[in-house]
Amino acid sequence: MAFFDKLGNTISAAGKTGLSKAKEIKDTARIALDIQEREGAIRKLYQDLGQAYYHAHKDDENSEYTQIDEIKAAFEEIGELKAAKDGIRGIRRCPECGAAVADDANFCSSCGAKCEKPEPEVYEGEVVDSEEEADEETAESEEEDAPVEEEAFEDEEKTEE
Numbered sequence: 001m002a003f004f005d006k007l008g009n010t011i012s013a014a015g016k017t018g019l020s021k022a023k024e025i026k027d028t029a030r031i032a033l034d035i036q037e038r039e040g041a042i043r044k045l046y047q048d049l050g051q052a053y054y055h056a057h058k059d060d061e062n063s064e065y066t067q068i069d070e071i072k073a074a075f076e077e078i079g080e081l082k083a084a085k086d087g088i089r090g091i092r093r094c095p096e097c098g099a100a101v102a103d104d105a106n107f108c109s110s111c112g113a114k115c116e117k118p119e120p121e122v123y124e125g126e127v128v129d130s131e132e133e134a135d136e137e138t139a140e141s142e143e144e145d146a147p148v149e150e151e152a153f154e155d156e157e158k159t160e161e
């Protein structure tokens with residue numbers, strides 16, 4: 001531990017030679033900075049560890065860490081907020097990569113995925129009704145095809161005689 005050996009020498013040297021207050025302040029400030037640096041590194045490591053844990057355990061059931069559900073809820077809210085923002089601006093999004101897609105484009109210019117244009121909604125009730133009408137018409141036409149009565153021919157024969 002070269003850093004701590006050097007630090008030890010500095011401290012003992014200060015004690016022996018009675019270095020100035022200014023030097024003492026400078027050394028302690030440098031040490032405080034070194035502590036801050038390590039604390040920052042720990043914060044970043046904690047964050048990375050938390051993120052790795054989240055991705056490894058986000059689908060676990062009954063996790064003891066409520067933060068997982070809180071993070072999931074926040075992600076969902078972000079999705080809804082982004083969709084609301086897109087809605088206001090009239091922006092279409094690629095279903096694969098989420099990039100903005102031009103109104104008349106059929107494919108994403110970023111990843112090439114097919115982007116379906118929203119189809120006008122079909123009223124399903126109307127479709128069912130027209131099918132029922134078609135069935136009724138078929139039934140009526142079957143009745144019309146019934147064999148013609150023979151009486152008409154008999155009358156014609158009588159007129160000729």
Ligand SMILES: [Zn+2]
Nearest residue numbers: 094097108111
């Ligand atoms: Zn895309």
